[in-house]
Amino acid sequence: MNRLFILLFLSIVTFTYAQEKKVLYFSPLPTKSSSQVLKDFLPLVSYLEKKLHLKIEFKYEKNYKDILEGIKKGSIDLAYLGPLPYISLKKEYESVEPLIVFREKNKKHNYRCVLAKFKEDKFLKNEQIKVALTQPLSTCGYFMTSILLKRDFNIDLSKQKYDYKMTHEDALLSVLKNESLIAGAKDSIAHKFESLGFEIIAKSQVLPGFTLVANSKTLSNELVHEIKGTILSISKQEYSKWNAKGAYGFDEVTSNSYKNLSVDMNTIPKVGNLDE
Amino acid sequence: MNRRSLVYIIISISLFFVFVYSVKTVVQKDFEIIMNQNLQSTKIAYNSIFDTYKVAALKDYESLVSNKEVVSVLKEFKYANENRQNILRGKLYRLLVSKYENLKELGVRQFHFHTHKGDSLLRFHNPYNSADSLINFRTSIKQANKKFQRTFGFEGGRALPGFRYVFPIIVNKEHLGSVEFSLAFEAIEEKLKAVLPSHAYVLLMNKETTLNKVFDSYKKYFENSSLSSDYFIENEKISRISSFIKHDKLIHGLDKLIKDSPSFKELHKQNSDFSLSIFKDDSSYVINFLALKNINDGFAGYIVSYSQFDQLNQIKDKYNLFMIIGIILIMVLVYLLTALLKQRTDTLNQKDKLEQSNRNLQTIIDKQKNIIIIFKDKNIVQVNQKFLSLLGFETLESFSHVNSCISNFLLLDDSESILGKKEFLEYQKSNSLIKLDNKTVKIFNKDTNKEEYFLINSDSYSNRGHILVLTNISELLNLQRIVSMQSKIAAVGEMIANIAHQWRQPLSIITTSVSGLRIQAEINEIIEKKLILECIHNVSSQAQYLSSTIDDFRNFFKEDSNKIDEYNVKDAVLKSLDLTKDILNSNYIEVVLDLENIKLLYNQNILIQSLMNIINNTKDAMLINKIDDQSRFLFIDLSKNQDELILCVKDSAGGIDEKIIDKIFEPYFTTKHQSIGTGIGLYMTYQIITKQLKGKVFVQNVDIEYKDKKLRGAEFKICIPLV
Numbered sequence: 001m002n003r004l005f006i007l008l009f010l011s012i013v014t015f016t017y018a019q020e021k022k023v024l025y026f027s028p029l030p031t032k033s034s035s036q037v038l039k040d041f042l043p044l045v046s047y048l049e050k051k052l053h054l055k056i057e058f059k060y061e062k063n064y065k066d067i068l069e070g071i072k073k074g075s076i077d078l079a080y081l082g083p084l085p086y087i088s089l090k091k092e093y094e095s096v097e098p099l100i101v102f103r104e105k106n107k108k109h110n111y112r113c114v115l116a117k118f119k120e121d122k123f124l125k126n127e128q129i130k131v132a133l134t135q136p137l138s139t140c141g142y143f144m145t146s147i148l149l150k151r152d153f154n155i156d157l158s159k160q161k162y163d164y165k166m167t168h169e170d171a172l173l174s175v176l177k178n179e180s181l182i183a184g185a186k187d188s189i190a191h192k193f194e195s196l197g198f199e200i201i202a203k204s205q206v207l208p209g210f211t212l213v214a215n216s217k218t219l220s221n222e223l224v225h226e227i228k229g230t231i232l233s234i235s236k237q238e239y240s241k242w243n244a245k246g247a248y249g250f251d252e253v254t255s256n257s258y259k260n261l262s263v264d265m266n267t268i269p270k271v272g273n274l275d276e
Numbered sequence: 277m278n279r280r281s282l283v284y285i286i287i288s289i290s291l292f293f294v295f296v297y298s299v300k301t302v303v304q305k306d307f308e309i310i311m312n313q314n315l316q317s318t319k320i321a322y323n324s325i326f327d328t329y330k331v332a333a334l335k336d337y338e339s340l341v342s343n344k345e346v347v348s349v350l351k352e353f354k355y356a357n358e359n360r361q362n363i364l365r366g367k368l369y370r371l372l373v374s375k376y377e378n379l380k381e382l383g384v385r386q387f388h389f390h391t392h393k394g395d396s397l398l399r400f401h402n403p404y405n406s407a408d409s410l411i412n413f414r415t416s417i418k419q420a421n422k423k424f425q426r427t428f429g430f431e432g433g434r435a436l437p438g439f440r441y442v443f444p445i446i447v448n449k450e451h452l453g454s455v456e457f458s459l460a461f462e463a464i465e466e467k468l469k470a471v472l473p474s475h476a477y478v479l480l481m482n483k484e485t486t487l488n489k490v491f492d493s494y495k496k497y498f499e500n501s502s503l504s505s506d507y508f509i510e511n512e513k514i515s516r517i518s519s520f521i522k523h524d525k526l527i528h529g530l531d532k533l534i535k536d537s538p539s540f541k542e543l544h545k546q547n548s549d550f551s552l553s554i555f556k557d558d559s560s561y562v563i564n565f566l567a568l569k570n571i572n573d574g575f576a577g578y579i580v581s582y583s584q585f586d587q588l589n590q591i592k593d594k595y596n597l598f599m600i601i602g603i604i605l606i607m608v609l610v611y612l613l614t615a616l617l618k619q620r621t622d623t624l625n626q627k628d629k630l631e632q633s634n635r636n637l638q639t640i641i642d643k644q645k646n647i648i649i650i651f652k653d654k655n656i657v658q659v660n661q662k663f664l665s666l667l668g669f670e671t672l673e674s675f676s677h678v679n680s681c682i683s684n685f686l687l688l689d690d691s692e693s694i695l696g697k698k699e700f701l702e703y704q705k706s707n708s709l710i711k712l713d714n715k716t717v718k719i720f721n722k723d724t725n726k727e728e729y730f731l732i733n734s735d736s737y738s739n740r741g742h743i744l745v746l747t748n749i750s751e752l753l754n755l756q757r758i759v760s761m762q763s764k765i766a767a768v769g770e771m772i773a774n775i776a777h778q779w780r781q782p783l784s785i786i787t788t789s790v791s792g793l794r795i796q797a798e799i800n801e802i803i804e805k806k807l808i809l810e811c812i813h814n815v816s817s818q819a820q821y822l823s824s825t826i827d828d829f830r831n832f833f834k835e836d837s838n839k840i841d842e843y844n845v846k847d848a849v850l851k852s853l854d855l856t857k858d859i860l861n862s863n864y865i866e867v868v869l870d871l872e873n874i875k876l877l878y879n880q881n882i883l884i885q886s887l888m889n890i891i892n893n894t895k896d897a898m899l900i901n902k903i904d905d906q907s908r909f910l911f912i913d914l915s916k917n918q919d920e921l922i923l924c925v926k927d928s929a930g931g932i933d934e935k936i937i938d939k940i941f942e943p944y945f946t947t948k949h950q951s952i953g954t955g956i957g958l959y960m961t962y963q964i965i966t967k968q969l970k971g972k973v974f975v976q977n978v979d980i981e982y983k984d985k986k987l988r989g990a991e992f993k994i995c996i997p998l999v
Contacts, residue, residue: 177373192404197366
């Protein structure tokens, strides 16, 4: 009788523990090599596992589309996304919730996208211009550059010559080299080029940075709140030790921060049109 | 373990260590020569490459200062406000960005303009990072903008270190700033590999050149070298070489060995060129550390080359073989030396023993009563104390100082048997000292102040060495003279006895004749004339016989014993029998002769005397042993062989007791009653035969069969050389 009781007790304990030790699948945006990306998120993931008694497994996807699909299918619980993929996903899949944003080195989590050009270059609005862009997925790339050109200069980017230079610096250097007239880039990087005679000709609204999103379809509201609360309560003393993502701290973010933004990713060209 | 083995082991070990140390030193020297050559080659190659780039940089510089647009921008920049300067910076970039792309292809990593104040004007490699002051960070920029000097060399920087060529820009005597072309190590390495193929070239830089100088944002491009925490390398983010060495197993293995090498630990702190030889997996490598000086001539780090160099292994193998052969030779040499040493020690021991033996010998010969002289090659090399006392010298040296021979001390003597000076010298000169054996010399004995006689016994102890033993025979000679006198007296006695025997019958006849005549005279008054005449005749004839007998003995004695004539030995035998015939007849001794005619050159009487002694002895033995009258025989055989006569005298007197047979020739030895024996007879016979006739006498008991009688007696066999 006693033995039966003990076996029953152990079974309950094991089951409860197994329930608590749920495996979460986390997929970061493939901005770098897989090893570097995993390395970047290891401190944060380890911290969460320890604090929440969770098992978090990395699910590295080479393409952002696969991440979005994984979230939609429920195979991914947590993801690290830029503003543009998030907006795109949110439009199609309501159950994705932004939890936190990662602060940058300047302690800010938000930024603006700008248009920059060399001061002495003539900007003739009725002539076709060459535009240097970062990359298709970048918020400051085709997405925001087209918005700013249209908003401030009534210029339709799709009718201009544009090229993806992949990084903000390279987009700005393209202007410096006189290969393009205008570059779309992050404001902080564009400001560095002011020492090379650059001027900012258009600015976007303040945009939230990269965000950690949760799949509220696969995770309970309690767990989502628990994850968010745990991250926001990480002490400075703790995160400043990390030489990885989150080393400058975290800020809370909600879907409201993206309320004025909307994008159809399918409308963003994947390649430039210089050769056309 | 004996002492010799211990010495052998100690010497072997010592020589082994000395040899191994020497070979290792030689190997190290060879290695050093090769490594030094390799190091020098690397150094020359590096310097050449650096100079080649300098020429190219100079060309580029000249092209810049001759570019009017560039000069114009720089001139304007000097006096412009900040906003304008920003635009001019962008313009300058635009003007030269294609040039920068070309320079990059040639290996230039940093193309950098500086203001006339020494601030950064434009970094083509980092264009939006400018306006920072470099004057206090960069010596080359200070030199260019304060002293207007061109500066070439390795130097750290705010962004990245580099091999720099910095030129002041002075156009129309106006100083507009400076420009630098900096090479990444990759550019140098590429050329080094082309000129001097090597597995890898790596640049190690010290902290002063790297972390202490660069912007914080650039620190991420550096990491510690795997060789030492004192040095840094540019990491994979910016360095192709780091990417290579990080994944190269050989470099990893070599670095581990180098890091643990005591030579490296010691040498790298000296901040000067050095080379290491590393052996790994059956291959040998030379690792050159070329000390890199910065523009201030301070130590900045090392250019390290990793080259496989199988020649080192070949040298090592060659010297290993040499070392094995050398060690074997050393062991053989040491063994031989030890054996030689033992031989030497043994020789010294033997010498000591010999010297001790010589001292003992000297002591022994000094203790001898005889005089001992040892010759070697005709020279006297050793004498005893008796010799020195004899001649009145303290030492042999004092003798040898004035004399080469003892012949000077020999005295002349009337006797022919005494050796004179001349004869002695002849023997000595002809190295025939052995022939001095049994010779007698006369020397004045300074010890006794007497002239004395010495009998020489000579013997040889080697082909060239002789030992002379001089025995003082003066007393013996005196004794011999006495014995001789006694023997003569004895002989006279014997002769008288013989005469008495011979005279007995004639005297009896005379007495009988005279007595008969007296009786006739008493009986008859007149004696017949015939009777008187017969008596007279008898007396007369017997008197003549007596006279004849006297003459015979007188003649025998009258003969000079020293007179030498050739005579027939047979006659001498017959004469001795004639002299003893009465004794033999009266004792019924039958003489049996078998004599050959043999001539001998010597004194006849001494042989007769000898025979008479034996015959008398035979007669005495017959009587003592009471031999039957019918069995008394005396056999005398005379014969000769090739070079000696053999006179054999044997009797039937019963023989000599075997217990005393060896003593019968000793003087005064007799078995006879004192009334008849003196013990001189056989002694004299022996002396005459052996000393004077140089012969030999043997005696033995023999069994004889004669006239169907079995007899036993003594046999005296006398052998006398015929020459």
